[in-house]
Amino acid sequence: MKIAVCVKQVPDSDATLSVNAEQTWIEEAGINFEINEYDRYALEEALKLKDAHGAEVLAVSIGPDRVGQALKTCLATGADRAVHLKDAAFSGGDPWSNATALAAALRPENPDLILCGLQADDDNLAQTPVILAEMLGVPHATGAMKIDRSDAGLRVERELEGDRREVVDLPLPALITVQTGINEPRYASIKGIMAAKKKEIATPAPSDLGVEPSAVGRAGAKITFSGLSHPEKKEGGEILSGSLEEITAELVKRIRENTGVL
Amino acid sequence: MAGRILAVVETEGGRVRESAYELVGLARSMAEAGGGTACAAVLGADPAAAAREVASRGADTVFAVKDPLLTHVTADGAVAALKALVSAQEIGVVLFSHSPMGWDVAPRLAAAHGLPALTEVVGVEGAGKTWTRMMFNGKLQVKMELAGSPLVATVQKGAFPAFEGQTAGAVEEFAPGLSAAQVRQRFVEVVAAPKGKVDLASAEVIVSGGRSLGSAEKFGIIQELADALGGQVGASRPVTDAGWLPHEHQVGSSGVTVKPKLYIAAGISGAIQHIVGMKQSGYIIAINRDKEAPIFEVADVGVVGDLFELVPALTKAVKEAKGKG
Ligand SMILES: Cc1cc2nc3c(=O)[nH]c(=O)nc-3n(C[C@H](O)[C@H](O)[C@H](O)COP(=O)(O)OP(=O)(O)OC[C@H]3O[C@@H](n4cnc5c(N)ncnc54)[C@H](O)[C@@H]3O)c2cc1C
């Protein structure tokens, strides 16, 4: 079995965000990037299937040079190969042009299973994988909290609201997006880090994948984003200031006056 | 833009989910702004009753999309059925809730028309020229424009008011004529997650901690404050994902919805999926070192600072106050 995992690198969740001059994206300078949390769970799910049934695991990512680090981490954790779409033509895409690029990279690979995150923690768009599934013509399921092999292919438990799950069977090849908490992602071992040095990270250009540069990245995007900004403060609560003692005394007073629990 | 705006209604056990009326309300206001009509679609093997209900509450025309292969809605089944409806009825905009059904179906329906979707929108200008959504878990907002038809959007729950009036819309049956080969996912069943030991839904005081606590051991300071206040501990999703606390402590859209007299959120950023689970609380205190954290928007009072300093100090102050009675 061949499993492809789509991995995005996103700002770490505690990063202080400022907006670029065009108001289309954040200012990336000075920010630490990490693997999108949902994608760490997707990679672990691939590695679990590899451990249990044997598989070749391929990690794929679109992004600038810094993304090489994320892919190295995937290789050190247990992925076998990586594809880094870092040509300038791939940058600045939207879900449509990113799915176009991922589809071009994955078509020749012909994976049995594609695992992605439910959403990226930066844009929160939650749609690149589903578009990719349509482009590749494979069935999909989103928000998996459990994936098992079955006679038909895979049995997937999708998370629903209200603490329920929907169980669906999917034939292979298929694409599944993974929800956080589905497993316990492993960390790279020293041995894994050493082994990763010998593993390949391919960096194909659009022409190597048979896709027009105008179909990917910024040129291929269909959604126009503008006006990225901090939302206006609504009424919101009062922010307390003062010494630690003053603040805690004030909080106790407010708890007394407003809740009756003290 | 204008034209026909279609709200895709979700049902559960044949009953219309309340979020459908938020979509119907939005479809009406977009239709009014652009001179179009507000339509709705109910998918099922026998959707007539639910369709009549939606026609009496906001939609001008409701399509009862009827097919035995829609007994359980699957991604493939819904995409094929809605694609047929969109082309037969010249639909210009298709609205879904941003829900497990919405994110499973909407992007694929859009992609089948050569377009991306507009996901988790919280605002629409006029008849649908410019759409607003949040990014970075509620920290930033952005505007979007997209040319093409149909525009497919998923709408954040609670972002638009539900339509409350009475209408006398028409119900039209639509048979998409699905074939079994078109539907590759096979629905098996819906199962409930196992119930845990504590029930936060009935707690009067909840003190919740987030990802920044860093480990199960460090979560002890949250427990101590909860104990001092005679309350329960709650958590954001990363905490229960990491196994620092069992899932039953998770507050939010995929955990419990709580309504205590007092809710304290320490080191929780305030992503929408957390906020929907606690915003009904009587009194909300937020502690976060980032003054821009969205949690402050729903708090009655906030403190910008380090929780590792503030939480133990508050525990001490609460104990002293109780000592004095
Ligand atoms: C379908 C779906 C369902 C979901 N369901 C839920 C749900 O039910 N419940 C839920 O909670 N989430 C849910 N999520 C996840 C949600 O989107 C967020 O990722 C999550 O709520 C973030 O948790 P957090 O606030 O603990 O972490 P983060 O967003 O990482 O925030 C950590 C915060 O801690 C602050 N901080 C760091 N250090 C300190 C310090 N020393 N002192 C004070 N503050 C500090 C930071 O400023 C930051 O604001 C769901 C997501 C999806 C897609």
Ligand SMILES: Nc1ncnc2c1ncn2[C@@H]1O[C@H](COP(=O)(O)O)[C@@H](O)[C@H]1O
């Ligand atoms: N630049 C990218 N490179 C690789 N995979 C991506 C990229 N962007 C999105 N994805 C995949 O699509 C998922 C959802 O992303 P999004 O649609 O942006 O919320 C992510 O969790 C990844 O699995």
